[in-house]
Amino acid sequence: MPEKQYWGKPTPMGRPKGAKNKWHQSPEERKAYLKDYKATHKREEQEYWKEYKRNNSEKIKARYLSNSEANKVKIRARARELKRELLSHYSNGTLKCVKCGFDDYRALTIDHINGGGTAHRRLLKGGFYAWLRKNNLPEGYQTLCMNCQWIKRSENREYKGIAQRINDKN
Numbered sequence: 486m487p488e489k490q491y492w493g494k495p496t497p498m499g500r501p502k503g504a505k506n507k508w509h510q511s512p513e514e515r516k517a518y519l520k521d522y523k524a525t526h527k528r529e530e531q532e533y534w535k536e537y538k539r540n541n542s543e544k545i546k547a548r549y550l551s552n553s554e555a556n557k558v559k560i561r562a563r564a565r566e567l568k569r570e571l572l573s574h575y576s577n578g579t580l581k582c583v584k585c586g587f588d589d590y591r592a593l594t595i596d597h598i599n600g601g602g603t604a605h606r607r608l609l610k611g612g613f614y615a616w617l618r619k620n621n622l623p624e625g626y627q628t629l630c631m632n633c634q635w636i637k638r639s640e641n642r643e644y645k646g647i648a649q650r651i652n653d654k655n
């Protein structure tokens with residue numbers, strides 16, 4: 486018997502009926518086995534989870550409720566971290582507005598240098614930061630505070646109708 490063996494379950498959380506657990510010689514072997522198992526036992530796995538959900542609905546609900554608060558905190562922390570990362574990147578590492586130097590990150594945003602940011606954001610349905618990261622932090626953006634952002638919009642006449650006339654300096 487080898488010194489170290491790895492217990493391989495056919496699914497991460499449980500074992501479908503009829504599937505046999507198996508000892509493996511290495512994590513790689515186990516990984517390959519699981520991948521192969523998943524590919525060849527889709528039906529069984531679906532059936533297993535259907536059955537599991539039917540028999541454990543209370544347990545699943547309780548777990549979901551106890552996790553959801555913690556998950557929310559985690560998701561918020563991750564979003565905050567991503568925002569900081571992006572603000573820092575688009576301000577050359579300073580985490581400040583590139584125009585005026587304002588540094589409270591709560592009022593800092595990422596500005597589309599050539600305008601058109603609002604339309605783009607609308608298209609992405611709120612996933613703008615994730616989009617930036619997914620696209621390897623493309624050029625053409627800068628970190629601006631909300632004040633500088635509003636001023637820039639006014640100067641570029643990005644407002645519509647009466648809002649533009651109110652915000653025009655003269």
Ligand SMILES: [Zn+2]
Binds near residue numbers: 634
């Ligand atoms: Zn500013």
